[in-house]
Amino acid sequence: MAITVEKNVNGIEGLCVxxxxxxxxxxxxxIETYSQRDMEAEGLNYTFVQDNQSASKKGVLRGLHFQKEYAQDKLVRVISGEVYDVAVDLRPGSPTFGKHYGILLSAENKKQFLVPKGFAHGFLVVSDFAEFCYKVTDFYHPNDEGGLAFDDPDINVQWPIPEGMTKADLILSDKDKINPSFKEYCAERGL
Incomplete structure (x- = not known):
């Protein structure tokens, strides 16, 4: 087998490193970056339909994003640089609802993070530059995106802000600057 899998990381069912x-x-x-045979041998049965890649400079924070109706399982990795990658459990009824897990992914450590459907996801570039790749199990639907505030106090992600920067220096899209809080998200859905 060409992979080792740490399942249910941080006690969150479905998250795998x-x-x-x-x-x-x-x-x-x-390295084999993906083998369906090895994944299935580990009980990870996914059909990926699209590969995506992004490039970002230090201090770019993308997220926390999720899909509303067309949820995607994601298998993410970094091929250049280093990012701090985070998944937040948004599955209603989950014993870890609202809990998150973060991991450093880098070209050096070659780790991959499997984020199942029902999670918000985001990452912060901590190196000078990073290229981020991910496989998804559904196609992109531009009008189906949702988001949560990256700095929500109830989720309390401890983002490793790059040296020489402050939280105010982080680079977010206009959309990510106005993402709702976790409380607003829950209230809107009656959770």
Missing amino acids: ITPKVFGDDRGYF
Whole structure:
């Protein structure tokens, strides 16, 4: 098997950290970045339909995002640089509803983060530059996006703000600057 899988990280059912086996020598390295056979052997049965890639500079924070009707499972990784990646459980009735988990993903550690449907997701670039890749199980629907405030006190993500920056220096999209709080999200849905 070319991967090891840590399941239900931080006690949150469905969240997985996947570490691929790296085959390296003095020429460089080789890894299988995705093997359906290995994933299924670990009980991770997903049909990915789209691959996405983004590039961002230090201090860019994307998130916390989720899809309202067309939920996606995501398998995320970093191919250049380093990001702090976060998933927040938004599954009604889940014993870990509102709980989050964050992990450093980097080109160096080659870890992957499996974020199932029903989670908000986001990341902060902590290196000078990062390229972020992810596989998803549904196609992108631009009018289906939702979001939560990245700095919501009830979720309380401890973002590792890059050295020399403050929270005010973080770079967010106009949309992410006005994302609702977790309380507003819950009230809107009667949770």
